[in-house]
Amino acid sequence: MTNPIRWGVLGASNFAKEHMAPAIHAASGAKLAALATSSPDKAAGFQAFQPDLKVHNSYEAMLADPEIDAVYVPLPNNLHVEWTLKALDAGKHVLCEKPLAMRAADFDAVIERRDATGLLAAEAYMIVHHPQWRHAKALYEDGAIGRLVLVDGVFSYDNRSDPGNIRNKSETGGGSLPDIGVYTFGSARFVTGEEPTAVEAHVRRENGVDVFAHVTADFPSFRYSSVTSMRMFTRQYMAFHGEKGVIRLTCPFNANVFGQAELTLERAGMVVETTRWPGENHYVLQVENFGRSVRLGADYPCPLEFSRGTQEMIDMVWAAEGLG
Structure with a gap:
């Protein structure tokens, strides 16, 4: 062995x-x-x-x-x-x-x-190791929802009662976008394989960190909109809305913590297909994929180049906000 x-x-x-x-x-x-x-x-x-x-x-x-x-x-x-x-x-x-x-x-x-x-x-970046995201990507690439028009999502929680939390401190790289914007931004990039061409943002800051960010963006073939916040009631979802259907993920980022991983595909004729993954742990899958790449040379599902692309989108928000 x-x-x-x-x-x-x-x-x-x-x-x-x-x-x-x-x-x-x-x-x-x-x-x-x-x-x-x-x-x-x-x-x-x-x-x-x-x-x-x-x-x-x-x-x-x-x-x-x-x-x-x-x-x-x-x-x-x-x-x-x-x-x-x-x-x-x-x-x-x-x-x-x-x-x-x-x-x-x-x-x-x-x-x-x-x-x-x-x-x-x-x-x-554990979510790309979860089968719900591989399934979402496969559905999109197979044309299950037709031409994609809009990707929208929300990821929020409230940590205002913990001012000492590193996410609430600028000196430790805090803020909602560095913490959870990587998920709303990165998941859209992962499923579609596209990169944003223009970004607009409304950002609210406290003590030098963003605590609310509404970001809209143009991608080559669709429009994007998301909200991240550290000052709102806990919520998360992502949706990929096409001309012929919608892919919805109701627990896209914290499977087995926020709730059960579930993907719903809705299409014409009131056809609804729901897939659930109650037992999958994306942290374990991440470690196992890492090990396969180290031992066997298998392609790693989330190379640094992908992560760099997500940070480029966050950088575009800072530029739109006037922070360079």
Whole structure:
């Protein structure tokens, strides 16, 4: 049997503890081997489900560990590029939380280092690993809804009661678009394979971060509209509206957390087809796809070039807002 990829987690974030570390632990072909944190209290939450976890008291010690093959980076957004590059230089494959970079141009150094080292580096953009999104893409490409006219979506939550949250701080790369705009923007790009040609935006900011963004865009063959917010009641959906039908995803981004993954295809004659995926964990699928790419050289579903394209769209919003 092929030896599993030995993973280390670079930082004891709550998200890593609740989602990604358990996914690595559960994934086929992977072993959750180590955690880097200087806090024994934080390490305890990981050791609860992986008792033999090795704990390093610094990020540097983790990267120097010859028994670690790959690292997952869940640090604040402003540290992602720095530690992804350091991990690649240390000979580790890297799966870095989104957004990997705060500007599209910042991806270039990571892409260059990935190519120079021959290692796999990727953004942890989990939704493209979920079968609901592969199904949506296949339906669109097969012409199930005819000519696409409009893509629209919403992703919102309310964290105003947590001002210390990194998403509410400009110095840590906070804001709704870096946090969740990657999903509304990236999913439209993933399904259609198109890139925006023009963007307009209405953005509301607090303490230097966007807390509400209504973005409209022209794509070569359709119109796009989305809302992201960190100051609204929790909601999420995406819809692809064509001349002959509509594809709706009612839990597109947080499957098994916000709700059950469900896709509905509506067409003429009151024909409605609904597909559900109650048992799929896109975090586990992401780790398993990463492992197949490392071990077998399989194409990774979300290469850095795709993630760079999503950041380019976010950059277009900043330009439309007058922030360059």
